[in-house]
Amino acid sequence: MGKIICPFxxxxxxxxxxxxxCSNVTKKIDGSFVCGLEPDEKLAVYRGLTIPIPQRKVFSKKLFSFGIPKEAVCPDCKTTSRDRICSCCHNLLPNYYGETDNFMLAVIGAKETGKSHYIAVLIDYIINILTESFLFSASAANDETSRRYKEDFKRSIYEEHVIIPATQAASVNRSVREPLIYELKFHDEKTRLKKTVTVAFFDTAGEDLNAEDTMSVVNRYIFNASGIIMLLDPLQLEGVRNNLPDGTPLPDVNTEIETIIARTSRLIRKAKGMKANDKISIPLAVAFTKIDAIMPLLSPGSLIKTQGNHYNLGMFDVIDCKNVSDEMEALINQWAGHGFLAQVESNFSTYSYFGLSALGCNPQESKKIDKVIPLRVEDPFLWLLWKHKLIKGTTK
Ligand SMILES: Nc1nc2c(ncn2[C@@H]2O[C@H](COP(=O)(O)OP(=O)(O)O)[C@@H](O)[C@H]2O)c(=O)[nH]1
Ligand SMILES: [Mg+2]
Ligand SMILES: [Zn+2]
Ligand SMILES: [Zn+2]
Known part of the structure; x- marks a missing residue:
C-alpha cells in the first residue's frame, strides 16, 4: 500500500x-455531554469558519501500535472510540480508511466544462448501473457525502430537472473543497470480498485552476491523485464553434485548452520535483464533454456517437477504448491543431482520449433537462480502474 493521504x-x-x-454521547440530566465539548480550531480552519463550533474532544492514542490504529480510549471518560480523525484537518476518516487502497480521482477542467454535471451523472451511473455488471458494489463513505450528493448534485438534475448551479471557487465557498467519498467493494466470482477501495471525487472550480498560488488544497489533490480526468469543452474550440449549424447555443469563450494542460503539468512537476524530461506517471484521461452538442460534426460511423460495450462485457473493452482515443485524437488535431496533443504527449506517460456526454442534451439556453441520457460517462472511470488493475480488460 502506498502513502495514506487524508481524503479531505x-x-x-x-x-x-x-x-x-471521543465518541461518548451519554448526556447528564441537564442535557450536556458527560464528556464535554471543546472548540475545534483545526476543523474550523478547514471549513473556513471564523468561530470554531464546539465539538467532541480530540485526543491521541497513547500506546504505540503497528499500522493504522483502529481505536483508542478517551483519557477523560475512558470510553473506547473508533472515530479516527486526520490530525491536520480534524475530519472524521471513513471506516476502512488506511486499511484499504485509496483511489483519489481528480476531475479537473476550466469553468463551465461540465465537471459538476459529469460527477453527478457518473456517481449515479457507478452506483446504479455499473455495479450490476462489474464485480463491485459502491456506497457513500460518510453521511456528509450522501447529503451533499443529494442536495448539491442529484436534486437539480434528477428531481427538479434543471441544471446544477455553477461551482464556486474554493476560496469563496469552502464546502466545495470537501470531496465526495465513496467506498467500492470488489468481489471475485464467488462474491468473496477481494479489496475495498476509497474513491474521492473533488469538484474543482475552474478559477482554482487558473490561479496557481491560491490553490494549495486543490494542488495537493491533483498531484496526489491516482488518476486524473481532465474534462474539456469541445464548444470552446474554434474549429467546432465555426462549423456547427447556425443557431446552436454556445457558451461564452473561456480558458483555452492548452492553458489547462500546461498549468496541470507544471503544477505536478513542481510538486514532485521532476526533471524536465521525466514524464508524469499519473494516468491522465482527457475527456471531451457535451458530445451531444457536436453530433452534427461527427462522421456517420463515429464511435463516440454510440455507447461503449464495457457494461455488456462486464469488463473493460480495451480495443474500443483505443479506437475511441484514436478518433478523438484525430478530431482534436482537426479542431484545435497539434499543440494540445503535443503537450499531453510530452508531459504524461499514460493517457487516453475520450468523448462523452453527461446529459445527452444541450441545456445551454433553456437551463432545463428533461431526461438524463448519459453517453460514455463511464469510459474514463473504467479506464482508470483498469489501469490500476481493479477490473479486468478484454482485447477480444
Ligand atoms: N450539451 C451539454 N451541455 C452540458 C452537459 N453538461 C453540462 N452542460 C452545460 O455546461 C454548463 C456548465 O456545466 P457545469 O457542470 O456546471 O460545469 P463546471 O463549471 O465545469 O462544473 C451547464 O450549465 C450546461 O449548460 C452535457 O452533457 N451536454
Ligand atoms: Mg461545477
Ligand atoms: Zn470522552
Ligand atoms: Zn486532513
Whole structure:
C-alpha cells in the first residue's frame, strides 16, 4: 500500500499521527455531554469558519501500535472510540480508511466544462448501473457525502430537472473543497470480498485552476491523485464553434485548452520535483464533454456517437477504448491543431482520449433537462480502474 493521504485536506497521514474524537454521547440530566465539548480550531480552519463550533474532544492514542490504529480510549471518560480523525484537518476518516487502497480521482477542467454535471451523472451511473455488471458494489463513505450528493448534485438534475448551479471557487465557498467519498467493494466470482477501495471525487472550480498560488488544497489533490480526468469543452474550440449549424447555443469563450494542460503539468512537476524530461506517471484521461452538442460534426460511423460495450462485457473493452482515443485524437488535431496533443504527449506517460456526454442534451439556453441520457460517462472511470488493475480488460 502506498502513502495514506487524508481524503479531505490531502496531506499525508502518518499512522502515529492519527487522532481520535471521543465518541461518548451519554448526556447528564441537564442535557450536556458527560464528556464535554471543546472548540475545534483545526476543523474550523478547514471549513473556513471564523468561530470554531464546539465539538467532541480530540485526543491521541497513547500506546504505540503497528499500522493504522483502529481505536483508542478517551483519557477523560475512558470510553473506547473508533472515530479516527486526520490530525491536520480534524475530519472524521471513513471506516476502512488506511486499511484499504485509496483511489483519489481528480476531475479537473476550466469553468463551465461540465465537471459538476459529469460527477453527478457518473456517481449515479457507478452506483446504479455499473455495479450490476462489474464485480463491485459502491456506497457513500460518510453521511456528509450522501447529503451533499443529494442536495448539491442529484436534486437539480434528477428531481427538479434543471441544471446544477455553477461551482464556486474554493476560496469563496469552502464546502466545495470537501470531496465526495465513496467506498467500492470488489468481489471475485464467488462474491468473496477481494479489496475495498476509497474513491474521492473533488469538484474543482475552474478559477482554482487558473490561479496557481491560491490553490494549495486543490494542488495537493491533483498531484496526489491516482488518476486524473481532465474534462474539456469541445464548444470552446474554434474549429467546432465555426462549423456547427447556425443557431446552436454556445457558451461564452473561456480558458483555452492548452492553458489547462500546461498549468496541470507544471503544477505536478513542481510538486514532485521532476526533471524536465521525466514524464508524469499519473494516468491522465482527457475527456471531451457535451458530445451531444457536436453530433452534427461527427462522421456517420463515429464511435463516440454510440455507447461503449464495457457494461455488456462486464469488463473493460480495451480495443474500443483505443479506437475511441484514436478518433478523438484525430478530431482534436482537426479542431484545435497539434499543440494540445503535443503537450499531453510530452508531459504524461499514460493517457487516453475520450468523448462523452453527461446529459445527452444541450441545456445551454433553456437551463432545463428533461431526461438524463448519459453517453460514455463511464469510459474514463473504467479506464482508470483498469489501469490500476481493479477490473479486468478484454482485447477480444
Ligand atoms: N450539451 C451539454 N451541455 C452540458 C452537459 N453538461 C453540462 N452542460 C452545460 O455546461 C454548463 C456548465 O456545466 P457545469 O457542470 O456546471 O460545469 P463546471 O463549471 O465545469 O462544473 C451547464 O450549465 C450546461 O449548460 C452535457 O452533457 N451536454
Ligand atoms: Mg461545477
Ligand atoms: Zn486532513
Ligand atoms: Zn470522552
Amino acid at each position: 485536506c490531502f496531506e499525508e497521514i502518518k499512522p502515529q499521527n492519527i487522532e481520535f474524537r
